[in-house]
């Protein structure tokens with residue numbers, strides 16, 4: 001089969017399409033024929049070696065949607081021919097930019113018939129991240145006011161949809177090009193993150209929960225706009241969290257800070273099942289900006305880190 005692998009850490013140029021053996025699934029793994037994979041910033045962190053994968057050479061890619069090619073006694077609930085989607089690969093298991101991937105059953109769920117494969121792949125990691133941040137960490141409730149920084153991003157736009165599905169009041173920030181789209185996805189108010197009066201305007205809404213993908217940049221801002229005791233969930237890399245107790249505004253507001261990693265989600269398969277229901281019902285929509293072939297996976301990863309677009313980029317074998 002064809003797979004996009006790297007043998008050494010480095011820039012997108014270390015990725016190459018290779019002909020390798022199909023994976024041989026273990027007892028609790030499904031062999032999945034890949035219909036679509038999606039591209040996330042974390043794929044580039046593994047590739048460049050800032051988060052090391054467990055082995056080299058490694059096939060890139062965390063997310064997948066496809067069809068079960070082989071299932072067995074150790075994979076109850078799944079049969080050959082089932083449509084599935086999964087995430088959390090490309091780190092301790094070989095990744096998804098390939099024609100086939102072995103997927104442990106603790107990180108896979110059925111993909112409803114009315115959800116396209118590219119949507120399933122694009123949804124997986126970002127929707128689980130949004131779920132874990134908003135629901136598991138922050139316990140977001142209906143009629144609360146939440147702020148989602150970077151609403152046009154993969155995680156951002158999934159979080160806007162998920163927060164709207166919980167009937168929270170949803171505030172988000174994005175470049176002006178995406179404001180209409182984000183209103184369509186469920187945002188009640190959208191602000192330009194570069195606006196001079198951003199802080200003042202957001203503070204008027206008194207957010208009780210904030211999803212922050214750039215804590216280094218917005219830590220002080222969050223403490224300034226949020227209500228006393230608000231929950232802030234930080235998902236991006238940060239230096240500042242180590243010195244969080246030294247941030248006067250945050251201390252004064254008694255901000256309840258959570259840091260999280262999608263890869264540590266305790267019951268990933270159950271969260272994916274919930275995401276599948278929201279996708280099937282139309283309560284959660286995932287935007288796909290464009291698709292690349294395996295041979296252009298290097299370009300897809302470059303685009304994710306350097307270009308601006310709404311939602312996600314996928315790779316299809």
Ligand SMILES: NC(=O)c1ccc[n+]([C@@H]2O[C@H](COP(=O)([O-])OP(=O)(O)OC[C@H]3O[C@@H](n4cnc5c(N)ncnc54)[C@H](OP(=O)(O)O)[C@@H]3O)[C@@H](O)[C@H]2O)c1
Nearest residue numbers: 041129150152153154155175193213235236260261262308
């Ligand atoms: N902890 C976890 O489990 C976890 C899981 C997933 C992702 N992450 C991290 O979360 C971050 C976002 O991931 P992603 O997949 O959503 O990435 P993404 O799709 O590349 O989105 C990043 C977003 O940030 C926006 N942005 C750029 N500059 C900004 C600014 N100054 N203020 C506010 N927003 C700004 C961009 O908007 P424009 O295009 O309009 O500039 C873009 O929409 C990454 O650092 C990723 O590694 C962490």
